[in-house]
Amino acid sequence: GENVEQHPSTLSVQEGDSAVIKCTYSDSASNYFPWYKQELGKRPQLIIDIRSNVGEKKDQRIAVTLNKTAKHFSLHITETQPEDSAVYFCAAPKGFQKLVFGTGTRLLVSP
Amino acid sequence: DSGVTQTPKHLITATGQRVTLRCSPRSGDLSVYWYQQSLDQGLQFLIQYYNGEERAKGNILERFSAQQFPDLHSELNLSSLELGDSALYFCASSAGGSNTEAFFGQGTRLTVV
Numbered sequence: 001g002e003n004v005e006q007h008p009s010t011l012s013v014q015e016g017d018s019a020v021i022k023c024t025y026s027d028s029a030s031n032y033f034p035w036y037k038q039e040l041g042k043r044p045q046l047i048i049d050i051r052s053n054v055g056e057k058k059d060q061r062i063a064v065t066l067n068k069t070a071k072h073f074s075l076h077i078t079e080t081q082p083e084d085s086a087v088y089f090c091a092a093p094k095g096f097q098k099l100v101f102g103t104g105t106r107l108l109v110s111p
Numbered sequence: 112d113s114g115v116t117q118t119p120k121h122l123i124t125a126t127g128q129r130v131t132l133r134c135s136p137r138s139g140d141l142s143v144y145w146y147q148q149s150l151d152q153g154l155q156f157l158i159q160y161y162n163g164e165e166r167a168k169g170n171i172l173e174r175f176s177a178q179q180f181p182d183l184h185s186e187l188n189l190s191s192l193e194l195g196d197s198a199l200y201f202c203a204s205s206a207g208g209s210n211t212e213a214f215f216g217q218g219t220r221l222t223v224v
Contacts, residue, residue: 044215046214101154
């Protein structure tokens with residue numbers, strides 16, 4: 001199908017722990033993989049993205065890894081903080097025009 | 112502020128009615144996407160326009176339609192509204208196709224009563 005599978009649907013961690021969210025896409029031609037964070041009642045906002053010519057990208061406590069062979073990409077958050085609590089969405093292009101989102105992961109970071 | 116403007120922010124209407132949601136993309140962006148987000152659900156792709164032309168369709172109901180105007184703003188029309196159409200409707204824009212960063216508006220919360 002054209003969906004992007006995302007796991008887990010919910011993730012609870014203690015402050016300071018790491019969190020990992022995984023996505024699988026189907027279109028082998030996909031070459032751009034963004035991650036969005038959506039806080040309650042707000043718009044999704046891009047937090048990091050990766051293109052298919054690299055395997056990993058880091059931005060402070062956030063990193064994304066890409067395995068093109070397996071069609072997997074993952075979001076890694078280290079040293080989690082309560083303000084990281086939100087819903088995280090991965091996305092992947094389907095063709096040139098369609099940007100398809102995963103089903104979302106609700107991350108809860110407990111103090 | 113993402114630069115994408117959606118109006119109205121909130122809309123309450125009765126079943127059977129028709130509403131129009133409006134989106135102004137970021138300056139210079141040619142692509143406009145529409146998404147529906149029901150309560151505690153994901154982002155369902157509805158439709159995408161590029162420089163005035165429809166380029167991709169998702170699971171958009173026949174009661175829904177959209178268009179992008181020459182000035183690149185877009186409107187999403189929802190007709191014969193049902194209770195199940197209550198949702199957040201997001202517009203996003205990007206400079207090019209789906210492999211460029213998409214910026215979201217703040218959404219229009221539609222409540223059908």
